[in-house]
Amino acid sequence: MLKDVKVLLVDDDQDYKASVRSLLEIHGCKVFEAESGKEGLRKLVENRPDIIILDVMMDCWTDGYGVAQAIKYQDEYAEFRSVPIIMVSSIQETPDEMFPMAAEAEMIRPDTYLTKPLDIAKFFEVLETAVARIPSHHVAAG
Numbered sequence: 001m002l003k004d005v006k007v008l009l010v011d012d013d014q015d016y017k018a019s020v021r022s023l024l025e026i027h028g029c030k031v032f033e034a035e036s037g038k039e040g041l042r043k044l045v046e047n048r049p050d051i052i053i054l055d056v057m058m059d060c061w062t063d064g065y066g067v068a069q070a071i072k073y074q075d076e077y078a079e080f081r082s083v084p085i086i087m088v089s090s091i092q093e094t095p096d097e098m099f100p101m102a103a104e105a106e107m108i109r110p111d112t113y114l115t116k117p118l119d120i121a122k123f124f125e126v127l128e129t130a131v132a133r134i135p136s137h138h139v140a141a142g
Contacts, residue, residue: 001131001132005028006049010034041077050131052067052071052083068085068110087113
């Protein structure tokens with residue numbers, strides 16, 4: 001079900017990216033990588049992914065939240081608002097726990113929040129659910 005799904009993996013941890021990329025590629029995904037939020041937003045526009053896997057702490061401890069906020073609220077990324085964002089972080093607190101004010105949390109809330117170390121079974125369950133919600137014309141034909 002993940003065959004030909006385009007995934008943007010935004011994380012500054014090279015070992016983590018290599019591991020996740022390998023897992024995704026085994027399942028037939030096409031993976032694009034970025035090391036920072038700024039690069040992630042550029043690659044978003046260039047590669048038009050079906051799913052975004054996003055770390056929180058990169059250039060600064062909230063870099064991933066800035067990316068989520070940009071996609072949700074900045075006009076230049078409006079066409080990507082329906083792309084599922086799966087945030088994966090070593091920070092155990094969810095965005096709602098870190099930013100208890102409802103308005104702030106809504107601005108940065110990903111579709112799914114997972115913690116590192118990654119529970120692989122849960123990760124693929126989340127990916128399958130996200131892919132099932134993608135309109136079929138977004139997923140490239142095989």
